[in-house]
Amino acid sequence: RLLLLTVLLAQHCADAATSIQPHIVTIILDDWGWANWGYHDRLVNNQQLQEEVQTPVMDALAQDGIVLDRLYVHNVCSPSRSAFVTGRNHRHVNLINGPSTLYDPSLPLLGTWGVPAQMTGIAEQLGSAGYATQHVGKWHLGYASRADDSNTLLLPPATARGYDHFFGYIGGGNDHWTYKISKPSNGCCGRASVDLRDDGAPAADNKPAHACGVASQDGCLFEDALFERQVTGAINDHADLNTTQQLFLTWAPHAVHVPLQPIAAQEARFDFIDFPLRRKYAAVVNDIDRRIGRVVSTLKRRGLWDTTLLVVISDNGGPSLFDGGANNYPLRGEKGFNTEGGVRSNAFMAGGFVPQAQRGSVADGLMGIEDFYATFCGVGGVVTLGGAKAAAAGLPPVDSLNMWPYLSGAVEASPRDLVVVSDGHQPQAVIDRLGYKLILGETSSKVFQQIEPVQSSESRKQVRSSGKKAHNRRNFECSACHARRTQD
Numbered sequence: 001r002l003l004l005l006t007v008l009l010a011q012h013c014a015d016a017a018t019s020i021q022p023h024i025v026t027i028i029l030d031d032w033g034w035a036n037w038g039y040h041d042r043l044v045n046n047q048q049l050q051e052e053v054q055t056p057v058m059d060a061l062a063q064d065g066i067v068l069d070r071l072y073v074h075n076v077c078s079p080s081r082s083a084f085v086t087g088r089n090h091r092h093v094n095l096i097n098g099p100s101t102l103y104d105p106s107l108p109l110l111g112t113w114g115v116p117a118q119m120t121g122i123a124e125q126l127g128s129a130g131y132a133t134q135h136v137g138k139w140h141l142g143y144a145s146r147a148d149d150s151n152t153l154l155l156p157p158a159t160a161r162g163y164d165h166f167f168g169y170i171g172g173g174n175d176h177w178t179y180k181i182s183k184p185s186n187g188c189c190g191r192a193s194v195d196l197r198d199d200g201a202p203a204a205d206n207k208p209a210h211a212c213g214v215a216s217q218d219g220c221l222f223e224d225a226l227f228e229r230q231v232t233g234a235i236n237d238h239a240d241l242n243t244t245q246q247l248f249l250t251w252a253p254h255a256v257h258v259p260l261q262p263i264a265a266q267e268a269r270f271d272f273i274d275f276p277l278r279r280k281y282a283a284v285v286n287d288i289d290r291r292i293g294r295v296v297s298t299l300k301r302r303g304l305w306d307t308t309l310l311v312v313i314s315d316n317g318g319p320s321l322f323d324g325g326a327n328n329y330p331l332r333g334e335k336g337f338n339t340e341g342g343v344r345s346n347a348f349m350a351g352g353f354v355p356q357a358q359r360g361s362v363a364d365g366l367m368g369i370e371d372f373y374a375t376f377c378g379v380g381g382v383v384t385l386g387g388a389k390a391a392a393a394g395l396p397p398v399d400s401l402n403m404w405p406y407l408s409g410a411v412e413a414s415p416r417d418l419v420v421v422s423d424g425h426q427p428q429a430v431i432d433r434l435g436y437k438l439i440l441g442e443t444s445s446k447v448f449q450q451i452e453p454v455q456s457s458e459s460r461k462q463v464r465s466s467g468k469k470a471h472n473r474r475n476f477e478c479s480a481c482h483a484r485r486t487q488d
């Protein structure tokens with residue numbers, strides 16, 4: 001009889017736990033600029049901005065959800081996404097923003113680029129609490145990984161890191177119409193190859209007709225339409241199961257990463273914008289906003305929305321140099337920089353799981369992208385943060401903090417005192433609770449190095465020498481250190 005009671009109690013507890021677990025849907029937009037979200041533009045009195053940026057779906061979701069006003073990310077894609085998946089600050093997991101084909105046994109983390117398999121990922125964590133898990137869209141967290149010291153390579157990468165299913169591309173970006181890796185240098189053997197996978201295999205059924213391209217769109221499928229179809233399919237399939245199992249879905253759209261290749265009819269709606277890249281960027285932002293609207297409608301129609309926690313973020317700031325068309329106003333800098341425009345992300349939570357009392361609020365407490373890991377573990381009923389395998393492999397522990405007590409209104413303040421961003425293993429910038437930011441050394445130089453060739457040789461020389469001086473000085477005095485308001 002005691003046994004029966006125990007079983008009944010256990011059953012009761014399991015039911016209670018299940019009933020409060022939300023479905024978790026995270027949308028990680030790519031290179032989405034601060035001012036390219038209507039919610040932010042309404043705070044700026046500028047008619048033109050407001051006409052250019054059309055995101056009514058995300059504006060309304062945020063209005064009825066929680067705006068995460070100080071979510072910090074890394075300044076480029078892969079380190080940010082690595083932090084999201086593993087709950088580590090980027091410098092404790094991966095600082096390399098590599099092409100999918102990069103394999104280098106001399107790399108510091110277990111011989112391979114990307115997320116080491118020994119770090120338990122968020123999907124594996126939620127899977128252990130009963131979630132069904134799927135990743136749709138961009139991966140960019142490394143291609144191969146060693147299972148252990150035996151040199152066994154784990155493929156495919158997403159399922160090796162705990163997702164039940166993966167549909168998307170492995171690298172940092174491909175062509176929206178051919179799904180080919182756009183830069184031949186990223187492709188295998190110098191050729192542009194199709195980068196689209198369905199679990200371990202090429203997604204051959206989706207290979208477009210040979211003629212598809214940005215100039216011949218008829219009968220072709222825009223890549224974000226393909227991903228939308230996969231996401232709504234996953235939601236419908238899950239609802240069809242009529243199960244108490246919860247869903248963890250990561251949707252990483254192509255939008256708004258280059259190449260900017262909008263659907264022609266979408267671009268035409270923005271033909272009042274003269275500057276082509278800015279026009280295309282606005283069109284792609286509006287395109288993904290509509291897709292998010294249809295996915296949310298699917299969640300509602302299938303009865304999942306009331307128990308869903310939806311998170312929408314960007315992996316880094318918007319790019320405005322070269323082939324990007326983003327706008328981070330009023331934040332300074334852009335993708336690739338540790339100033340606010342590079343590392344402070346558009347972000348909000350929505351869905352029926354957000355407590356009534358918190359709807360329509362703005363959370364201005366500090367949060368790092370690595371904090372979603374512990375937050376999701378918290379709401380998903382995962383007991384541990386899962387650092388044991390990593391510790392055994394000599395890898396850094398989880399840095400993630402559970403933000404849910406703060407975001408749900410149970411406690412007043414964010415548990416995070418400092419956010420650290422860096423391009424190297426040493427911190428380069430720290431942001432504190434009061435909103436002050438200390439930047440040490442030279443600001444992220446990757447983009448500057450690319451700018452240099454367009455300058456005259458004379459000014460290039462000046463840039464180099466002043467950069468060097470600043471570098472030499474920084475150990476002796478603080479003239480290369482800047483404490484300033486982060487809004488600056």
Ligand SMILES: *[C@@H]1O[C@H](CO)[C@@H](O)[C@H](O)[C@H]1NC(C)=O
Nearest residue numbers: 239240241242243244245303
């Ligand atoms: C779903 O499951 C519930 C409870 O198990 C059952 O009452 C209901 O009829 C099912 N709905 C469908 C459409 O099968």
